[in-house]
Amino acid sequence: MRTKRTESFDFSSAIERGELTLLSQIRKRAARVSEQVPLGIGDDCALLRLSAGEDLAVTTDLSIAGRHFQLDWHPPESVGHRALARGLSDLAAMGARPLAAFLSLGLPRGLTAGRGRKSAGSSTWVTRFYDGLLALGDAYKTPLAGGDLAESPVALSDIVLAGAVPWGRALVRSAARVGDAIYVTGTLGGAAAGLDRLRELAEAASAARGQVGRTKGLRVSAEMASQLAAHLYPQPRVEQGLWLRRRGLASAAIDISDGLSTDLAHVCEESGVAAEIDGNLLPVHAGASLAQALHGGEDYELLFTAGAKARVPGEIAGVAITRIGRVVRQRAGRAQITLISGREKAALEAHGWEHFS
């Protein structure tokens, strides 16, 4: 957060409400000067340092209330976590080592104020947002090195991730070859199923609110909890991306942020190939539907291709790896992606990423 931009929050009223601590808290909790961040928050720019022979990988991801999250459904910690996870997942897909994050935050005034007197300055929406974001940053050694802050009629964040990758070694979308096998990390569809659970919980909580003393607590089974975790606190596959890049095993890679059908289509387009997916091989998240696994999005797993003879392990850094199909030649009149289910074959259209629209 550059000091000067913090003035776009109203300082005098911020002081009255005891929020000024927020800004100094952010600065305190954010990037300390280190080898990879020689200059953090507080000047016109932050400075990052690469090792010799490394390129910088950069990605930006915009999240807007009502479109990427719902203020009345998503806990603020989850909104912060997911914002950073989206960026880290893009680094993972390139096999890049995270260096630092930058956060631009636009917030309605209400989200910077505490609800009660005791909570002022400590448990406001925005401090809880930072709690979620910084906890994930700590887990992946990704300090917050700067950003911007402004009042906005709609809550939004734009996260920028900077990472490092050796020259010419980044995993790209455009290098899948005919005959390669297609793999995914983890399970698919959990985030989409979790979003359904979240919607149901929000509606149940809303209904219970009118009946004080009548609610018996919300029902959350282990399966539901696992789906909610997949949606609210997805784990970017940074370790797995680094492993694949270092071993030189993957030919192409992408992260599954918009849904398998959409993201695999991107690989096909950029590589000039087609793909066949075996529906029976898909690692569907417990309780999720096949449609959610195919189109759901926001799972932030990696999809990668590797030569047919490559020795791809069943697990990388504790996460299961599943072969789900193969890369085939593009042919006129044939679908870009074909879904095989037993003896049936059907064209798989890209249907990812709609959510709240």
Added chain:
Amino acid sequence: MRTKRTESFDFSSAIERGELTLLSQIRKRAARVSEQVPLGIGDDCALLRLSAGEDLAVTTDLSIAGRHFQLDWHPPESVGHRALARGLSDLAAMGARPLAAFLSLGLPRGLTAGRGRKSAGSSTWVTRFYDGLLALGDAYKTPLAGGDLAESPVALSDIVLAGAVPWGRALVRSAARVGDAIYVTGTLGGAAAGLDRLRELAEAASAARGQVGRTKGLRVSAEMASQLAAHLYPQPRVEQGLWLRRRGLASAAIDISDGLSTDLAHVCEESGVAAEIDGNLLPVHAGASLAQALHGGEDYELLFTAGAKARVPGEIAGVAITRIGRVVRQRAGRAQITLISGREKAALEAHGWEHFS
């Protein structure tokens, strides 16, 4: 623009309205693969390459309709120009060489559609926004290397600038020393005066709209035009920042984005010093008031300090350099910034950056 995010625009209706060209246009007009951008738009991350012994400088700037610009006052080309100029100005203040820009854009659907049939796909708000942004990028050799695109209830942009600066040579805010002279580039207050002119013009145009055939054309004098240019199309002082850094002349530097009083206060805070400004020396923009020069903001000139004996030229790369005051010791009970006008001395409070609030 990562391909996958462009799906957050509705593709099917975009195709119907002939807007799909926008996305391919952006990709075509954006960063080509080069030595400093080995991989541009189209993968999970873009890749940037530094020279040996360089740090990466990164800055992000959020611009939100109603706060940083007004859709019914600002031409879209100006909104795009100003978004990029803010970021380039931050690089200039560090003495960094621009490498590439990243743009996250949130837009209401109306701004991606043409108003008439003939204009569809060519002169929509967003294409004019890109015209302004990319023209400035061309002028400062700053390609657009990536970003994000989403539908948003409010128009907003977040610009990320990446630049390069030799290790340990960046101009920082924190290195002003007691006895240094204080300088600014160009003139001050022009952008604030230009904003007043813009408001007047918008009101006059609005009034004329009700009286078809009665308007005699808007009155725009040369002075007004110069003020409007300062506000709508500010020139970031990239060349001047690079010159100062290469010559090792400046002790500290900052860009004047929030107003002289606010930005000089940042230098004083970060350097642990105080400052005296001579009101008679200020290079006030033609037709601007002293208050606008002191507090107006958005001039995007550089403020820098240099040793009292440093030979600072009267002009750098075609832009005037003016000594406006000096760095003095902090003393209890003395103002951080003192404004001297003839024999009078007064404390100068930081009053920058309010604009539309």
